[in-house]
Amino acid sequence: MQTDPLLVLELRSLFKAGATPSALIRVIAERHSGEPAIDYIVRLYFREAFLIPMLQIGKEVVEHIAQGGEAAVLNSRVVHRMVAARSEWDKPTALNEPTCWLDSVTATDESAILRTVESQNAAEPPAWWGSLDDEGRRFVSRTVANAQSLYERVQVLAALAEQLQQKIHAAEVAHSQTE
């Protein structure tokens, strides 16, 4: 099966506007209603649209989300990876392109963070570095790298939460003006 390029672009736009992974999954499930392998299709679109190699959700989770169920875990696990790959799926096309919540955050591939921490520790080791064996050094480097990655996740989720709050505010203002 091939992805619909228009739907891929739509998913990217929705994400840039603040749609969460579960909201994107609902859109895909709606467009491909009745497909027996809907989880496969969802994975295909996330790979194509956001370079997520393997979205780890099965059919029952997709159906749960499609029926309005929540999947908060996807926000903490997947959004950071979607942001980390942004330079690949969201190349600038116009100078005056409007800004979006993604512009205020950075996300780095977990392997790249670990490599950076390891090379920093090798180049400028802390004074106590020599007292650790290889196992201890690996543990410290990994823990520092994982902490940096988690910090990035917090920043990404904070920006997304603010974007969603702005959308709620705009909707409330629009609603009050129609009353």
Next chain:
Amino acid sequence: MLSFIVLAELLDGTRGQVRGSEFFNAMMDHFGNDAVDVIEGQWETINPIWGTNLKAFNTIFVTTNVTEEAAATRVPTGIYATRRGYSNVTIVQALPPGKRGSYTEVLVEFRK
């Protein structure tokens, strides 16, 4: 990058007749070791029925005091990878940090 999942068991308990190791070896035979630099394992709790490796990884810490790197070679994917010579293990991520036996996210790389 090639990504794949081997499902050992469906929700209703049905198990396939082809073993995970057979899937793994067939894939590696198809591409050849020279074409594969890294085997990456991404073990998470997002989908509870896809937790074979993570469950095995966490269980190891209950009974032994091995490193995360050593534990990774004792779960199904780690066993398949090391058998093919990918025995250089890097634990890129193990979250929550320090929660040995209760990890919910593990990202591991096996290299030759």
